[in-house]
Amino acid sequence: xxxxxxxxxxxxxxxxxxxxxxxxxxxxxxxxxxxxxxxxxxxxxxxxxxxxxxxxxxxxxxxxxxxxxxxxxxxxxxxxxxxxxxxxxxxxxxxxxxxxxxxxxxxxxxxxxxxxxxxxxxxxxxxxxxxxxxxxxxxxxxxxxxxxxxxxxxxxxxxxxxxxxxxxxxxxxxxxxxxxxxxxxxxxxxxxxxxxxxxxxxxxxxxxxxxxxxxxxxxxxxxxxxxxxxxxxxxxxxxxxxxxxxxxxxxxxxxxxxxxxxxxxxxxxxxxxxxxxxxxxxxxxxxxxxxxxxxxxxxxxxxxxxxxxxxxxxxxxxxxxxxxxxxxxxxxxxxxxxxxxxxxxxxxxxxxxxxxxxxxxxxxxxxxxxxxxxxxxxxxxxxxxxxxxxxxxxxxxxxxxxxxxxxxxxxxxxxxxxxxxxxxxxxxxxxxxxxxxxxxxxxxxxxxxxxxxxxxxxxxxxxxxxxxxxxxxxx
Amino acid sequence: xxxxxxxxxxxxxxxxxxxxxxxxxxxxxxxxxxxxxxxxxxxxxxxxxxxxxxxxxxxxxxxxxxxxxxxxxxxxxxxxxxxxxxxxxxxxxxxxxxxxxxxxxxxxxxxxxxxxxxxxxxxxxxxxxxxxxxxxxxxxxxxxxxxxxxxxxxxxxxxxxxxxxxxxxxxxxxxxxxxxxxxxxxxxxxxxxxxxxxxxxxxxxxxxxxxxxxxxxxxxxxxxxxxxxxxxxxxxxxxxxxxxxxxxxxxxxxxxxxxxxxxxxxxxxxxxxxxxxxxxxxxxxxxxxxxxxxxxxxxxxxxxxxxxxxxxxxxxxxxxxxxxxxxxxxxxxxxxxxxxxxxxxxxxxxxxxxxxxxxxxxxxxxxxxxxxxxxxxxxxxxxxxxxxxxxxxxxxxxxxxxxxxxxxxxxxxxxxxxxxxxxxxxxxxxxxxxxxxxxxxxxxxxxxxxxxxxxxxxxxxxxxxxxxxxxxxxxxxxxxxxxxxxxxxxxxxxxx
Numbered sequence: 001x002x003x004x005x006x007x008x009x010x011x012x013x014x015x016x017x018x019x020x021x022x023x024x025x026x027x028x029x030x031x032x033x034x035x036x037x038x039x040x041x042x043x044x045x046x047x048x049x050x051x052x053x054x055x056x057x058x059x060x061x062x063x064x065x066x067x068x069x070x071x072x073x074x075x076x077x078x079x080x081x082x083x084x085x086x087x088x089x090x091x092x093x094x095x096x097x098x099x100x101x102x103x104x105x106x107x108x109x110x111x112x113x114x115x116x117x118x119x120x121x122x123x124x125x126x127x128x129x130x131x132x133x134x135x136x137x138x139x140x141x142x143x144x145x146x147x148x149x150x151x152x153x154x155x156x157x158x159x160x161x162x163x164x165x166x167x168x169x170x171x172x173x174x175x176x177x178x179x180x181x182x183x184x185x186x187x188x189x190x191x192x193x194x195x196x197x198x199x200x201x202x203x204x205x206x207x208x209x210x211x212x213x214x215x216x217x218x219x220x221x222x223x224x225x226x227x228x229x230x231x232x233x234x235x236x237x238x239x240x241x242x243x244x245x246x247x248x249x250x251x252x253x254x255x256x257x258x259x260x261x262x263x264x265x266x267x268x269x270x271x272x273x274x275x276x277x278x279x280x281x282x283x284x285x286x287x288x289x290x291x292x293x294x295x296x297x298x299x300x301x302x303x304x305x306x307x308x309x310x311x312x313x314x315x316x317x318x319x320x321x322x323x324x325x326x327x328x329x330x331x332x333x334x335x336x337x338x339x340x341x342x343x344x345x346x347x348x349x350x351x352x353x354x355x356x357x358x359x360x361x362x363x364x365x366x367x368x369x370x371x372x373x374x375x376x377x378x379x380x381x382x383x384x385x386x387x388x389x390x391x392x393x394x395x396x397x398x399x400x401x402x403x404x405x406x407x408x409x410x411x412x413x414x415x416x417x418x419x420x421x422x423x424x425x426x427x428x429x430x431x432x433x434x435x436x437x438x439x440x441x442x443x444x445x446x447x448x449x450x451x452x453x454x455x456x457x458x459x460x461x462x463x464x465x466x467x468x469x470x471x472x473x474x475x
Numbered sequence: 476x477x478x479x480x481x482x483x484x485x486x487x488x489x490x491x492x493x494x495x496x497x498x499x500x501x502x503x504x505x506x507x508x509x510x511x512x513x514x515x516x517x518x519x520x521x522x523x524x525x526x527x528x529x530x531x532x533x534x535x536x537x538x539x540x541x542x543x544x545x546x547x548x549x550x551x552x553x554x555x556x557x558x559x560x561x562x563x564x565x566x567x568x569x570x571x572x573x574x575x576x577x578x579x580x581x582x583x584x585x586x587x588x589x590x591x592x593x594x595x596x597x598x599x600x601x602x603x604x605x606x607x608x609x610x611x612x613x614x615x616x617x618x619x620x621x622x623x624x625x626x627x628x629x630x631x632x633x634x635x636x637x638x639x640x641x642x643x644x645x646x647x648x649x650x651x652x653x654x655x656x657x658x659x660x661x662x663x664x665x666x667x668x669x670x671x672x673x674x675x676x677x678x679x680x681x682x683x684x685x686x687x688x689x690x691x692x693x694x695x696x697x698x699x700x701x702x703x704x705x706x707x708x709x710x711x712x713x714x715x716x717x718x719x720x721x722x723x724x725x726x727x728x729x730x731x732x733x734x735x736x737x738x739x740x741x742x743x744x745x746x747x748x749x750x751x752x753x754x755x756x757x758x759x760x761x762x763x764x765x766x767x768x769x770x771x772x773x774x775x776x777x778x779x780x781x782x783x784x785x786x787x788x789x790x791x792x793x794x795x796x797x798x799x800x801x802x803x804x805x806x807x808x809x810x811x812x813x814x815x816x817x818x819x820x821x822x823x824x825x826x827x828x829x830x831x832x833x834x835x836x837x838x839x840x841x842x843x844x845x846x847x848x849x850x851x852x853x854x855x856x857x858x859x860x861x862x863x864x865x866x867x868x869x870x871x872x873x874x875x876x877x878x879x880x881x882x883x884x885x886x887x888x889x890x891x892x893x894x895x896x897x898x899x900x901x902x903x904x905x906x907x908x909x910x911x912x913x914x915x916x917x918x919x920x921x922x923x924x925x926x927x928x929x930x931x932x933x934x935x936x937x938x939x940x941x942x943x944x945x946x947x948x949x950x951x952x953x954x955x956x957x958x959x960x961x962x963x964x965x966x967x968x969x970x971x
Contacts, residue, residue, distance in 0.1 A: 356579070356582075356623075357578075357579075360494075360579075360582070367615075371615060376611055376612065376614065376615065376641075377607070377608040377609075377611045377612045378608070378612045378615070382608070382611075383539075386542070386604075386648070386652070387542075389648065389649060389652050390542070390652050390655070390656065393649065393652045393653050393656060394656050398649065398653065401649050401652070402646065402649055405645035405646065405648065405649055406642070406645070406646075408645055409638060409641050409642045409645055412637070412638060412641055413634070413638060416618075416634055416637060416638075419618075420622055420630055420633065420634065423619055423622055423623050424622040424623055424629065424630050424633070425630075457539055457541075458538075458539055458540060458541060461539065461541040461542075462541060465541070
């Protein structure tokens, strides 16, 4: 393939990088429209250059496939959505709507794009670091807020440690197999006997990823980061990077290390059950919404890990679908939180009290989001759980399925609490959500999409299955 | 759209429409019209129903091919009476709640209409995933009904109700997923023919039993019910007692018995034992209540225990007698739906006047409310199984059948009548009869036209089924025969 052809296929990344540079340098009022333009152009470039079949680029460093492009489009849509939500945030008039914020957000997308296409461990690591290095300063950006600084430092230190773990695991893999290319790695592992170096490498890589994704027992940073960082940064962190994290997992474990599945599934089961247990139980004790959402994120990560334990294409498909739905729910929840915080601070769960009385429409939207998180039907969250359960039961792991659903019931409690605060209790002080109608419209659409996915899930399920198929078939 | 689809989605759409209408006066009439429309449709469904022809009014279309889930509706003799009951109670619930809500009035009616649609969906679903969707989705409106418009301790009751039912249903979901993987279909009738080993059946049976036992509710997972009933507004209690509990019994009929016949046979002692505990122990508990709603709630548990007894005793009976007991259990479900609804309406009538549910706050109601007193006594007697009322028919059928399984079982089962008479009559004696001592009671107004309408509407079928149960029995008979065949079509060679 000629260089020109490769460049065309890498166009989405190139557009984002060039756009990010311009966003940094343009006059401030132009930063926001330019960001939207860049993301839209990236989507356009993706659609225009979509290959018919998965294709390897740059000496096999990257892979482009239309199936994964769909997920990358979703990453762009979610990014646009959360950045739009963040514009209503009062503090953001200062640094959080600066050129730097948008540049970092765009570079974050570059990282996520690279992760989604990486076929090489170094490319994968590079994508991950670009994403992480965009997130650290985004969190630290509110310089005069001590808690944001603390959160950023915590995230940075633990993130660096996790990167070290991951890198060390990768180097062990290289030592054992002599390749960094994921496809070749899978091939060679298939022909090798399991040995200690491989196991050690797997454990280090899994631990590194568990750190990055926030799975118990590597989750400690997550609630502090969610709660400490500025709301716009936390919102950005909560949605699209989850999809990238999942793609990373699929690429490494679903594809590269699939031959070692018998060894890592046990570990992953432990991570899954621990995350579900801790996330759901500790979330009950939270009084701040963001901490609650953080523990809920841990529990949801547990569910995704559970899906991967099934070790089947169906399990991977269910993990993709679960993550997509979760990213939508998280974006919606944080979007709602930003709306409620547009004029006053409403960070406590108690601030939801009496919302139905003053703002019945918003209350219904929160109700949809919360029941979707809990996995109750008439919302997409139900299929997400059903799909994972099917994959897990099919793999013969029904005790895990039973444990997961029982912990879901525990989890339902804290989602219900928000609903009952909104509907059953009187407001302690009047809610003052923002009056930005576009924001209200977007949040509502965000929540209602979950109902739409419930009614017409087939295209989404097929999309997830196809996207997962790229990883399985990539060997 | 099919007739059944119309019955499900009309109230749901009408419910959301109320949120737009906003004006309470308009919303009330609109909700009444929507629920009446559904009731008329349910009568149309009965008129066009041929009991001998199995599932009817079917509508099937592929919904989620990836999971083999169909949007598949249909009714047979087991579900149709419950659909009609739901539509009927739906109208009465709207009437009962006419003036109940003082805040969020439009949401009140929206919740009831949506609940009605979902409940009809539960009974019409022929696809297990669809069944589960309706089964669980209905928790949302009920949760809000108890929590928003309930009395003092409503939050506790609402959350307890939700979590209890959710706990039962998620294990049921795992069982459904397992069955669907085995048969590659979520179609309930496909599961009946599915070969399953004894071990598989036992686990599936236990998971399904837990899901439905919570709903019935069976002892010892019944504790949510007294709370939910007491705290819910009168209209909510009516729907809860009349329809929601029946879903448990219906689920046992539809899933447990035919899908896991060997396990049902092996574990029938467990269910019978729990049912008898419910009948006797809960019956005594009811006697000790001072709160009228709590008393009726415990009475519901005892009566539903009687239903589960009638269903699971079938393995100890000859086929003829098994027919009698299962039909009796179904008639008892319908009857209990009508009678318990009526009793909750009666308590609601009193509560509206005195704002108390305590028995000791009343006495001598007959002096000021003669018509109401007569109706209250009538329904209390129906609750005790007085001949000529619907309560008698189901009870006598089940007790007669139980005799064949063992006289001591029948004696224990008959405690439902003895204890039922005791607590029902004791309640009306203290509330309705005697001298009116409280000044508030002396100032009571007799039934309004609306209240009279509700109670009369309930009295007609109670008497109708009691005096002439044949049409109802004819309606359910072919399906019961089929059910007993399926329940005795042992899959793992476990026949006795």
